[in-house]
Amino acid sequence: MNKDERRQLREALRIAGAALDQADVPFALAGGYAAWVHGAPESDHDVDFAILEQDVDRAKEALAATTLDVEQPVENWLFKAYNAEALVDVIFRVAGEAVTPELLARAERVDVLGVSMPVLGSTDVVxxxxxxxxxxxxxxxxxxxxxxxxxxxxxxxxxxxxxxxxxxxxxxxxxxxxxxxxxxxxxxxxxxxxxxxxxxxxxxxxxxxxxx
Incomplete structure (x- = not known):
């Protein structure tokens, strides 16, 4: 991944996290970037956010109001948003199981690239x-x-x-x-x-x- 791609991915994280937070959508940074916050190598693939299935429409609306391009793939467990080529996956089911309020409640608010947002803990990430x-x-x-x-x-x-x-x-x-x-x-x-x-x-x- 070159510097421009890394910059786009980080910017996608910041835009999406700030938008979900400002829209009062319960969410948490998940996946590779949550692991990175806790000390793992930085992701070079995409950014993952976890939300509740009941909040999908509100989350789509919040991200669509930004510079991100929102898309609904054929998969029925997430939707996607793009910052140029940088991908954000907004996930509401994991391995067929719905993201729960309890999972999001365990997340801790952390400053990530200058934006305060909830981040899943290491146990939940792994x-x-x-x-x-x-x-x-x-x-x-x-x-x-x-x-x-x-x-x-x-x-x-x-x-x-x-x-x-x-x-x-x-x-x-x-x-x-x-x-x-x-x-x-x-x-x-x-x-x-x-x-x-x-x-x-x-x-x-x-x-x-x-x-x-």
């Missing part, structure tokens, strides 16, 4: 990223830098419980254990048949998940 893993969308290489950066901020037992029905998410959690990214915790479900490994000093001495 859980949402794992929930959308499927047979056709299962690139762990994009997730690893994110979880390495956020690992100490994440409630891993909660992530494991929330993603228990997704075998691709569970496989990723097992991989995190084998890599020493996730520490041993009896509240985390057993994710495999391997014996626990000792702490690796190259990884800060963090042990892997203990498995039965």
């Amino acid at each position: 859980a949402s990223k794992l929930l959308v893993l499927t047979e056709h969308r299962c690139d762990f290489s994009n997730l690893l830098p994110v979880v390495r950066a956020l690992r100490e901020q994440v409630d891993w037992p909660q992530v494991a419980a929330r993603t228990a029905e997704n075998p691709y998410a569970q496989a990723f959690l097992f991989l995190l254990g084998r890599l020493g990214i996730v520490g041993a915790d009896p509240a985390v479900p057993s994710l495999g048949s391997h014996e626990a490994e000792p702490p690796d000093p190259r990884r800060g001495g963090i042990p892997v998940i203990e498995a039965e």
Whole structure:
């Protein structure tokens, strides 16, 4: 991504966040840029915002009143807004489940690129990223830098419980254990048949998940 593309993406974030906030639409910055706020590498793909399904029309109206171009794709879980080529996804369902008021209530207001806005916490960001893993969308290489950066901020037992029905998410959690990214915790479900490994000093001495 070149400097102009990065500038357009950041500007899209600022415009959309400010517009939703001024319109009093409940929302939160989500996805890669929420992870970036918490210390992960900056996204080079798009900006994600989470809203309630009941607020879709108001959110569209708020963004359409800005310089962003609003579009409704065929997918029935989001709509899109563009700042030139920079994409904003406004999401109201994640992995088939509706965004809830409780999810948005857990977001914390943060200054992001000069605009105050609610941002999802690290646990919710990671859980949402794992929930959308499927047979056709299962690139762990994009997730690893994110979880390495956020690992100490994440409630891993909660992530494991929330993603228990997704075998691709569970496989990723097992991989995190084998890599020493996730520490041993009896509240985390057993994710495999391997014996626990000792702490690796190259990884800060963090042990892997203990498995039965």
